[in-house]
Amino acid sequence: GYLPISQMAPYSYKGNRITNPSLPPSQGYDGYGNTGYSNGMTGNGAGSSGNGKLMDLLDEPVPGVGTYEDFNTIDWVREKSKDRDRHREITSKSEQSTWALLHSISDAFSGWLLMLLIGLMSGALAGCIDISAHWLTDLKEGVCLSGFWFNHEHCCWGSNQTTFQERDKCPQWQSWAELLGGSSEGAAAYIVNYLMFMLCALLFSFLAVILVRAFAPYACGSGIPEVNTLSFRQTLSDMTKVLQKTKAFLTGGLEYIVPLMAAIMTSKWVADALGREGIYEAHIRLNGYPFLETKEEYGHKTLAQDVMRPRPSDPLLVVFTQEGMSVGEIEGVIADTDYSGFPVVVSQESQRLVGFVLRRDLVISLDNARKRQEGVVSASLVFFLEHVPPQPLSGPPVVKLRGILDLSPFTVTDHTPMAIAVDIFRKLGLRQCLVTHNGRLLGIITKKDILKHMAQMSNRDPDSILFN
Structure with a gap:
């Protein structure tokens, strides 16, 4: 035994x-x-x-x-032991002088202060990312003449030439076809808008790669960007399904409910038949990481x-x-x-x-x-x-x-x-x-x-x- x-x-x-x-x-x-x-x-x-x-x-x-x-993964046991030894040393010196006592108090309070600062910075960063994401998304379709830093919605907020039903159509916002060719109708305008959309998308992807290489090289090949992208797509897919259901009920289009539910159930059955492995488990297995389930x-x-x-x-x-x-x-x-x-x-x-x-x-x-x-x-x-x-x-x-x-x-x-x-x-x-x-x-x-x-x-x- x-x-x-x-x-x-x-x-x-x-x-x-x-x-x-x-x-x-x-x-x-x-x-x-x-x-x-x-x-x-x-x-x-x-x-x-x-x-x-x-x-x-x-x-x-x-x-x-x-x-x-x-x-390399972090050895949490080793780090915990190191932190315990450091805290023990600081505590043992706290009775030697007033400065050592203040150091001990600040060390005990530093964790809470760090969490507060991280929370504030995370909130501010999330707000900046949300605003920037909306602006960059609309920038692929056009630009605001009154201020290029405005997205489509903010550009038309102050316009007096639109109605509530057509609040996204204002003269201050112009598509790339209108800005470059002077017209928003026809095949040429469609091609111009399509090319500008693809050019902006490629530019943003290249910028993301540069930022990852410069600030987070350890994320290259780790699957973190891919996992986040797939998770984001899954979130968008779930939101789309909810919106479709809501729209169907509000507009009376109940004929779409049965086909939609059948498609969802079929996709779930197919996914379970192929394997119940989650995306993170599949990523660990495919990359050969030693992981104990x-x-x-x-x-x-x-x-x-x-x-x-x-x-x-x-x-x-x-x-x-x-x-x-x-x-x-x-x-x-x-x-x-x-x-x-x-x-x-x-x-x-x-x-x-x-x-x-x-x-x-x-x-x-x-x-x-x-x-x-x-x-x-x-x-x-x-x-x-x-x-x-x-x-x-x-x-x-x-x-x-x-x-x-x-x-x-x-x-x-x-x-x-x-x-x-x-x-x-x-x-x-x-x-x-x-x-x-x-x-x-x-x-x-x-x-x-x-x-x-x-x-x-x-x-x-x-x-x-x-x-x-």
Whole structure:
């Protein structure tokens, strides 16, 4: 059955400190359990040669560390832990001075203030978009002579030469055929209006593409514009149906009701016959995104050790040690693999888990160390420790990356039922989960591993599950 929680992770918590009772404090478990929102620190360590001063990058944030690349989902658990550590630090300093107390109060109030500002800005932006959309829609058909910024309706509001029934026909508003050719009747006028309509539509589409590339490149290829367009069309379709029904009842045209309802029912039957999959589910499936469906129950009695990698026939799991590896070795591992992160262990022999480090944070921190710390070379040693041991005076400066290390990654034991692991992945939105046994790292489970395992348990080929 189920294991007690005390056996699912080797760590114990004392206040806000994370410790491992099976290891002495010198092996790196005497620090605070933050999750890497502060940046690494490079320096020579105690007793080093002193070529270049000790740089503390904790007070100088490195751009890019702790952020996410385009098309990457947000690790909400990590962000929540970072925010909790930041709030705890601010609260602990609130009793030191009046300024610190005011800072704590402003931090507590900042969320409500931000929501208020977002609401006001959203309302103002929605109003501007609504007005602009009406103007741009009418601009494809003509222009207002009294002010080009007026749409058709606003242009004719102040006109005294129209009646209520013909309130959209005023001399101040002219179609493109009237403006360019002087006539609104005939084939030539129709062609001119058609060409101007298509030209404006293409121009607006090109403008939308330019704006997306400039301000939201992550939306390119994500399907967000397409989904919004289809949703907008569906909304227009629903509104059209309602208006048609209303018009039929008001005008007495009941003969249209039966054909309309038959068409709606037929379209619904055809859609259900083709598949009940929604547009968002279809978009996720077609793009190969690893997504765990919340509606599906995991009814198998497998354990974490049945799903984790590496398998018995696979190569060993790629890990970093908390000390002893050089910058060149770590950069070589990064170049030879495409993993999004790497477990950090005490040593290759013990495989005792220390934490987890993201690939992106590693690349940025090592590149920043080479640029900002004099003497850092490929032979420089990398430490994920709180206190760097004394180094030879003649050696190159060391690189300390304790700050980017997640000291409390999610772990399960090898005998944890996969039903629990899948539930954790779904509810917490995890990307990966480490598998341990009495604190010793055994493997890793990702969303892709779970999806392939679920396919295999359903008698499907796991290799048929394709990911982007």
